[in-house]
Amino acid sequence: MKQALVALFAGIVFGIGLALSQMINPNKVLSFLDVTGNWDPSLALVMGGALLVTIIAFNFISKRNRPLFDDKFRLPTRTDIDSPLIIGAILFGLGWGIAGFCPGPALASLGINFLDSFIFIVSMLAGSWLQKYYTTINKPNE
């Protein structure tokens, strides 16, 4: 329950951050990716601002043995660069560039621009499900 309350608070802060930085405006995102057009570097500063905080904070937090509300950190452990990582990133980027939505902003705008957001998220969940299904039928032992 404590974890859920922290997550709720952190989610609200994240949502305000996305709205303040206008990342919930798809054209703002597309204008960042549009380097040969009327380029808008704002998204770089959003990432830069976020990284400024996370790089410093993560460094301090990682010195701890455990988080405040759990018995251990649950972090990704993989370090290999494999083709699913690269192909996945390519496909994600292509989709991102078509509509200007990545998962966070798409979901955050659900309460503001419902229909676009809803259509995108349902399609996204379908894509995610199909990826899992495809992997499962190809590797039946996993």
Place this chain on the structure above:
Amino acid sequence: MENFTPYTALSGGLLIGLSASIMLLFNGRITGISGMLTGLLTPIKGEWFWRLSFLLGMIAGAIIFITFFPESFVPRKNFPSILLILAGFLVGFGTRLGNGCTSGHGICGIARFSLRSIIATIVFMLSGGVSVFIIRHLLGITL
């Protein structure tokens, strides 16, 4: 460059970084939105409710901000649904295959100096640029 909004972009980014730092400090977890969304459909005991809480909080946070500053959001009108469906599908498939999106790889992974995340972020930025070039400049779709 006349649409560049450095102050709101930077301060919004700081809030996003703060949120991810809170999640790591208190809950010991990475703030990856694509993983949280997928996790809602494939529930694991003890990992479902916090994910739902975060995502609902995020929707609420955006509503709260837009309620106070309605002029800051201009909804896009008449964007073709077929492109939304195609884009959503690629984003869902790609983030599941590549284990993350802009938040998990771009903000948390880079902060952990994860080589996987650094490479994924460079790759999706580049392919995003290619995609926009095709959509906006070759196909001429701007809405």
